[in-house]
Amino acid sequence: MLLGKKRDREVEIPSASLSDIVFLLLIFFLVTTSIDTEKGLDLVLPPPGHQEIKIPKKNITNLLINSAGQVLLDGEQIEIPEISRIIKEKLFENELLIVSVKTDKETKYETYVKVIDQLKKAEAKRISLAEPEED
Amino acid sequence: MEFKRKSKINVSIPTASMPDIIFMLLIFFMVATVIRQYSGLKVKLPEAEKIQKIPGSKRHVVTIWADKNDVVVCDDIRVKKITDLRNIVYQKLVRDPQIQIALKIDKRDNMGFVNKIHQELRKASALKVHYFAVPGGEY
Numbered sequence: 001m002l003l004g005k006k007r008d009r010e011v012e013i014p015s016a017s018l019s020d021i022v023f024l025l026l027i028f029f030l031v032t033t034s035i036d037t038e039k040g041l042d043l044v045l046p047p048p049g050h051q052e053i054k055i056p057k058k059n060i061t062n063l064l065i066n067s068a069g070q071v072l073l074d075g076e077q078i079e080i081p082e083i084s085r086i087i088k089e090k091l092f093e094n095e096l097l098i099v100s101v102k103t104d105k106e107t108k109y110e111t112y113v114k115v116i117d118q119l120k121k122a123e124a125k126r127i128s129l130a131e132p133e134e135d
Numbered sequence: 136m137e138f139k140r141k142s143k144i145n146v147s148i149p150t151a152s153m154p155d156i157i158f159m160l161l162i163f164f165m166v167a168t169v170i171r172q173y174s175g176l177k178v179k180l181p182e183a184e185k186i187q188k189i190p191g192s193k194r195h196v197v198t199i200w201a202d203k204n205d206v207v208v209c210d211d212i213r214v215k216k217i218t219d220l221r222n223i224v225y226q227k228l229v230r231d232p233q234i235q236i237a238l239k240i241d242k243r244d245n246m247g248f249v250n251k252i253h254q255e256l257r258k259a260s261a262l263k264v265h266y267f268a269v270p271g272g273e274y
Contacts, residue, residue: 018154019153019154019157022154022157022158022161023157025161026157026160026161026164029161029164029165029168030164032168033164033167033168038188038189038237038267039186039187039188039189039267039268039270040186040187040189040237040238040265040266040267040268041183041185041186041187041265041266041268042187042189042263042264042265042266043264043265043266044262044263044264045253045256045257045261045262045263045264046257046262047257047260047262048257048258048260065246103246103250104246104247105245105246105247105250106245106246106247107245107246108242108243108244108245108246109181109240109241109242109243109244109245109246109249110181110182110242110243112246112249113181113182113183113242113266113268114181114182114183116183116266117183117184117185117186117268120183120185121184121185129253131250131254
């Protein structure tokens with residue numbers, strides 16, 4: 001029996017191609033990655049039901065948007081870029097102010113988002129949505 | 136003038152640490168990757184300035200697409216009738232009470248239609264909504 005002879009074989013995993021494999025994986029992840037750039041305007045909808053909360057009239061300001069994208073703020077027609085400034089002034093006078101946004105059925109969503117954006121700019125926290133009137 | 140002498144320095148960039156660098160990059164991309172779950176609809180988002188990221192994890196976000204032909208898709212479930220939306224959203228809310236709604240609505244849509252979605256979401260008690268927009272806007 002041969003017992004004494006032991007061969008010194010060097011066992012090694014070849015690592016020369018390791019960087020190639022890692023490169024392939026890297027390229028795969030580079031291609032599949034879509035880094036989130038999605039952002040939006042947040043809003044909290046009123047809870048379901050038709051309960052009415054009495055709010056003193058002086059704490060409400062009405063903002064109406066018609067189908068042509070014109071904005072009426074408390075009975076005065078104003079331009080959309082002016083909203084943030086006017087609301088800011090109103091909030092400065094009365095910080096409990098609630099902005100009630102009312103739209104027409106035909107109002108474009110783009111206009112609505114612009115108005116909400118203006119309200120966010122004015123840091124109006126209390127925004128209420130009124131339903132468009134059914135005809 | 137002397138032109139003969141040329142230094143014979145072996146110039147080479149060391150490549151021994153290249154696999155390590157690539158590994159680092161790989162790990163970064165593996166961590167940053169979110170494999171897109173839903174294909175959604177093709178919509179033209181409106182522009183806005185004061186946009187912000189949805190707080191919290193993406194796992195709790197339900198996305199609703201609505202394109203200009205008033206087709207509604209909720210996480211790749213095609214909503215045939217708008218009144219079915221409340222059930223779909225409600226089922227999701229039961230499974231995960233923390234959900235938030237991401238609304239990807241085409242900017243050419245009418246508010247009458249958007250309001251129908253609002254009403255459905257209210258009936259499903261999913262009240263936290265985000266109107267998705269792209270940065271920009273001339274104002």
